[in-house]
Amino acid sequence: MPDFRALVALREQRGELVRIAREVDPRHEMPALMAQCEARRQAVLFEHVRGSRFPVVGGVLNHLQALGWACGSVPGEPFGEDDLLARVDHALAQRIAPVTVPAGPVQEVVQQGADVDLTALPVPTVFEGDSGPFITGACGIARHPETGALNVGVYRVLVLGRDRLAVNAVPGSDLSAIYRHHEAAGTPMDVALVVGADPALLMAAVCRLPAGDSELGVAGGLRGRALELVRCRTSDLQVPAVAELVIEGRVDFTHQVENTLGEFAGQYGTETAPVTVVQALTHRRDAMLHAVLAGRHAEHVTLGTMATAGLRRTLAQALRAALPPLADLHVYLEPALGSMAHVVLAVDKADDDTPQRLIDAAFAAPVPVPGGTVPASFLVKRVVVVDRDVDVHDLADVEWAMWTRTARATKFRIEGGVESWDLERCARRGSGSLRVAVDATMDLADRERLRRTVIPGAATVRLADYLRPEAP
Numbered sequence: 001m002p003d004f005r006a007l008v009a010l011r012e013q014r015g016e017l018v019r020i021a022r023e024v025d026p027r028h029e030m031p032a033l034m035a036q037c038e039a040r041r042q043a044v045l046f047e048h049v050r051g052s053r054f055p056v057v058g059g060v061l062n063h064l065q066a067l068g069w070a071c072g073s074v075p076g077e078p079f080g081e082d083d084l085l086a087r088v089d090h091a092l093a094q095r096i097a098p099v100t101v102p103a104g105p106v107q108e109v110v111q112q113g114a115d116v117d118l119t120a121l122p123v124p125t126v127f128e129g130d131s132g133p134f135i136t137g138a139c140g141i142a143r144h145p146e147t148g149a150l151n152v153g154v155y156r157v158l159v160l161g162r163d164r165l166a167v168n169a170v171p172g173s174d175l176s177a178i179y180r181h182h183e184a185a186g187t188p189m190d191v192a193l194v195v196g197a198d199p200a201l202l203m204a205a206v207c208r209l210p211a212g213d214s215e216l217g218v219a220g221g222l223r224g225r226a227l228e229l230v231r232c233r234t235s236d237l238q239v240p241a242v243a244e245l246v247i248e249g250r251v252d253f254t255h256q257v258e259n260t261l262g263e264f265a266g267q268y269g270t271e272t273a274p275v276t277v278v279q280a281l282t283h284r285r286d287a288m289l290h291a292v293l294a295g296r297h298a299e300h301v302t303l304g305t306m307a308t309a310g311l312r313r314t315l316a317q318a319l320r321a322a323l324p325p326l327a328d329l330h331v332y333l334e335p336a337l338g339s340m341a342h343v344v345l346a347v348d349k350a351d352d353d354t355p356q357r358l359i360d361a362a363f364a365a366p367v368p369v370p371g372g373t374v375p376a377s378f379l380v381k382r383v384v385v386v387d388r389d390v391d392v393h394d395l396a397d398v399e400w401a402m403w404t405r406t407a408r409a410t411k412f413r414i415e416g417g418v419e420s421w422d423l424e425r426c427a428r429r430g431s432g433s434l435r436v437a438v439d440a441t442m443d444l445a446d447r448e449r450l451r452r453t454v455i456p457g458a459a460t461v462r463l464a465d466y467l468r469p470e471a472p
Contacts, residue, residue: 003198003242004290007070008057011043014075023048026056026133031126031293034058038298045288049122055288056122061199062298064305070199071222081309088207088306091221098216098227104241106194107282110233116281117162118247126294127262133159134261136300137292138193138247139205140167141237144174145181147212150238152205152219154303156294157193158259158273165249166257166273167191171422172370174211179274182251189251190235191276196244196290198223206306208370234279244290245283249276262295264304264335267425296335308333315341315367315379322365323358330392339423340381344392347385347441355385355439356413363435377418382436389452390440401440405450413437 002010011017018037024030026049037044043059061067068079071087111117123133135157144151151174158166169175182189194201204219220226229238234248255275263269292299312331319329328346345358363377384398387405391397406412415435420427427433442450 002069004060004196004244007060007066007199008043008045010069010075011060011066012045016041017043017045019045019047021047023050025050026052026122027125028128030056030122030291031124034124034291034293035297038062038293041298046122052120052122054120054122056124056291057288058291058293059299060290061202061292061302063302067199067203067302067306070203072224081305084305085309085313087222088203088218088310091204091218092207094221095217096220096224096226098220098229098238100238101228101230101241104228104230105284106239106241106243106246107230107233108285109283109287111281112233112279116278118159118165118278118281119162121159121245122289122291123159124291124293127268129268130261131158131259134294135159135165135193135195135291136294137202137290138195139197139201140175141192141194141239142175142178142189143237144212144214145178145185145187149212149214150216151175151178152201152215154202154205156261156271158257158261160257160275163278165247165276165278166259167193167249167251167276168259168271168273170271177211179251179253183253183274189253190232190237191249191251192232192235192237192239193247193249194239194243195246196288197240198227198242201227201240202303203306206303208307208310211370232280233282244287245281247278248280248282249278251276263425264296264300264339264423266296266335267339269423269425301335311379312341315343315376318365318367318376319343319345319362323361327388328392332395338381339425340420341379342382342384343376343380344384344386344398346388346390346392348388349441349444352441352443355441356437358385359383359413359437359439363437377435378421380435381424381433382438384438384440386440387442398440402438405440405442405446406438408443411439 024046034044038059041063046056049056065079073079123135125133138157139152140155142151153175156168169179200222201219204215216227228241230241231238232248239246252275256272258272260268260270294300312333315331326345327348330344332342362383365376366373367376386401390401417432418435420433424433
């Protein structure tokens with residue numbers, strides 16, 4: 001299984017990496033070029049970034065096949081979301097604990113104290129409304145205060161100056177709980193940020209594990225062998241021995257910083273985070289910065305699939321358990337539809353009131369989350385009910401049903417004031433957000449009049465069979 005550098009090399013060998021030798025500005029210019037490369041599912045390596053001697057690579061994991069290569073799939077073979085979930089399930093069941101080694105490439109160069117200068121790193125500023133340059137491809141490592149396990153997550157990190165940054169922890173994250181513990185107890189807290197980590201660690205870092213578990217063993221399971229760790233130079237934390245660079249810091253809870261970044265759903269999100277004082281910067285002699293382009297861009301979305309695929313499966317399982325038998329069901333959770341889930345249910349209805357009853361039950365279905373359960377409405381923006389002949393897994397077919405089988409105003413229903421999770425940025429505190437219910441089924445009286453066009457036997461006729469030369 002390729003590590004970070006090997007994966008970059010593989011993308012280049014396959015003709016999927018663009019090298020840019022011309023100097024680029026990390027503020028807006030570099031992200032604009034990254035976006036154009038990612039639109040073509042190409043990775044990009046910037047050899048000369050203004051103000052820095054480090055090159056930048058982005059888009060390394062901008063499609064699911066690249067995630068597959070990182071955990072052992074063969075280039076050229078199909079690799080989809082179901083394959084990804086199967087790999088993750090196997091890694092969760094067959095974890096491989098990390099091992100400690102005395103040294104590694106990530107500490108070939110060590111800078112401490114006054115030698116640290118984060119402003120020399122080529123960290124991009126992406127959007128016009130961003131608070132500044134954000135490190136977006138780092139794995140944050142902190143120690144769980146109760147179990148002592150090393151917790152790993154992916155967080156947005158705002159560079160504030162030569163030796164200051166802010167590591168954001170979204171509500172409900174493990175890091176948020178670790179922050180709360182240390183702030184309340186008044187105890188010091190160390191954090192390490194790993195850039196250019198093994199892709200398996202990035203993948204494991206966005207998995208949801210029980211509190212106190214370590215993602216390092218899951219990363220080992222994904223890559224099929226143990227991660228090698230080295231001890232940090234200024235704390236007892238351990239970090240991957242093979243990575244591009246590591247930032248070691250101590251969190252200062254007396255100083256909080258509000259910051260804004262363009263997010264997954266194409267909107268800005270504002271968070272508040274404590275300042276982290278950097279103690280050391282270690283890196284390879286020829287280190288390169290891995291930058292994940294924030295917002296609705298391919299690598300960010302692909303890495304998000306690790307989290308969204310698990311949530312989609314959890315939602316689907318909860319809905320199937322709460323609802324009567326269905327012809328089919330699909331949960332959409334993707335940036336084009338915002339930060340909330342959209343659920344489509346296919347039914348063979350016995351009466352015209354069935355869809356609305358199903359919708360009510362779907363929104364009320366209990367969904368397990370860390371620490372308890374929430375109603376599906378907490379995570380789901382829209383529920384659409386369609387007839388069996390509509391493909392719930394094809395959003396275009398669902399949209400077709402919505403606009404060809406809905407003449408009565410009662411087919412659509414909007415409810416307001418519903419509580420949402422924090423990632424729905426349009427929801428207002430204290431007043432919640434709206435939910436949409438759509439009965440896109442044909443009325444029973446219209447079944448013959450509105451039935452869709454079908455070519456008999458089309459599913460069994462294959463064009464390829466007719467293009468083969470006939471035997472003499």
